[in-house]
Amino acid sequence: MSKLVAFIDGSIYSKSVCEHAAWLARETGLPLEVLHVLGRREISSTPSDLSGSISLGARSSLLKELTELDEQRAQLAQKRGRLILNEAKTALNEAGVQSVSTRLRTGDILAAVEEYEDLAEMLVVGKRGEAADFARLHLGSNLERIVRSSRKPILVASRSYKPVQKVLVTFDGGPSCRKAISYMARGPLFADLACHLLLVGEDSDSNRQSLEAARKELEEASRVVTTERLQGQPEKLIARAVENEAANLLVMGAYGHSRIRSLIIGSTTSEMIRSCPIPVLLFR
Numbered sequence: 001m002s003k004l005v006a007f008i009d010g011s012i013y014s015k016s017v018c019e020h021a022a023w024l025a026r027e028t029g030l031p032l033e034v035l036h037v038l039g040r041r042e043i044s045s046t047p048s049d050l051s052g053s054i055s056l057g058a059r060s061s062l063l064k065e066l067t068e069l070d071e072q073r074a075q076l077a078q079k080r081g082r083l084i085l086n087e088a089k090t091a092l093n094e095a096g097v098q099s100v101s102t103r104l105r106t107g108d109i110l111a112a113v114e115e116y117e118d119l120a121e122m123l124v125v126g127k128r129g130e131a132a133d134f135a136r137l138h139l140g141s142n143l144e145r146i147v148r149s150s151r152k153p154i155l156v157a158s159r160s161y162k163p164v165q166k167v168l169v170t171f172d173g174g175p176s177c178r179k180a181i182s183y184m185a186r187g188p189l190f191a192d193l194a195c196h197l198l199l200v201g202e203d204s205d206s207n208r209q210s211l212e213a214a215r216k217e218l219e220e221a222s223r224v225v226t227t228e229r230l231q232g233q234p235e236k237l238i239a240r241a242v243e244n245e246a247a248n249l250l251v252m253g254a255y256g257h258s259r260i261r262s263l264i265i266g267s268t269t270s271e272m273i274r275s276c277p278i279p280v281l282l283f284r
Contacts, residue, residue: 003031005116006124007109007146010036010084012159013126018088019161020279021124022095027189030121031099034088036081038106078104109142110149123154127273144270147254147282153183154254156273156280164279166194168247170238170272172201173210176253180283181214184251185221196245197227200234235271242276254282 006021008014025032085102184190
């Protein structure tokens with residue numbers, strides 16, 4: 001059976017991740033699994049060799065102390081992880097989600113994504129991690145890695161949760177955007193949400209036909225849809241539309257161009273996740 005998978009790390013964004021996951025679970029009726037992934041550095045029992053040219057006896061003693069400290073650190077990380085998961089499950093149960101399981105996992109987070117996404121309907125992650133208050137202008141170090149590696153839709157939770165009533169969809173006619181439209185038309189999540197389709201691009205026959213086809217697909221699924229075409233810089237126009245439409249959720253295709261192009265001219269996906277104060281649902 002398909003399920004929702006939420007990743008939390010104990011940062012200030014974990015509460016929001018749980019609240020967004022609770023909304024998804026209530027609207028879709030899917031079970032929810034919450035994961036906390038411990039990196040290898042947090043659970044490693046191999047001490048760093050910092051003894052240098054210290055004498056043999058002192059070196060052995062120091063390495064023994066380092067080993068004991070490392071083991072204690074690993075045990076504390078696991079205790080903290082279980083506490084984070086227990087608190088998340090309690091909060092989700094109180095939010096009306098009863099089908100919740102938790103898992104403490106070790107290793108690389110991308111391995112966890114690969115392991116769980118076959119059964120996942122959608123992944124939920126926070127926009128930023130434990131360094132959120134120290135690097136407000138930067139995204140979480142694992143976020144782009146997760147989005148680029150996953151085949152499933154990913155909801156990037158904003159810092160705080162607000163009820164979702166209106167959705168802004170940035171549509172460019174590409175495969176990931178068409179996948180988003182099909183998902184919105186097919187599933188129960190968007191059944192009661194107003195949708196505004198925004199195409200930023202040339203006023204061409206191709207763009208008009210593509211936008212009209214997306215509108216028609218959603219209306220045939222009984223979705224309430226409005227459309228708009230604009231020309232200009234996507235990041236500015238999308239941000240303005242989010243504010244003008246009072247949207248609570250931004251839906252967009254993710255990383256439609258190569259890493260090299262993103263490095264040279266920047267990524268609209270990363271910029272929108274970074275600057276938008278609302279959650280972003282990404283499709284690859």
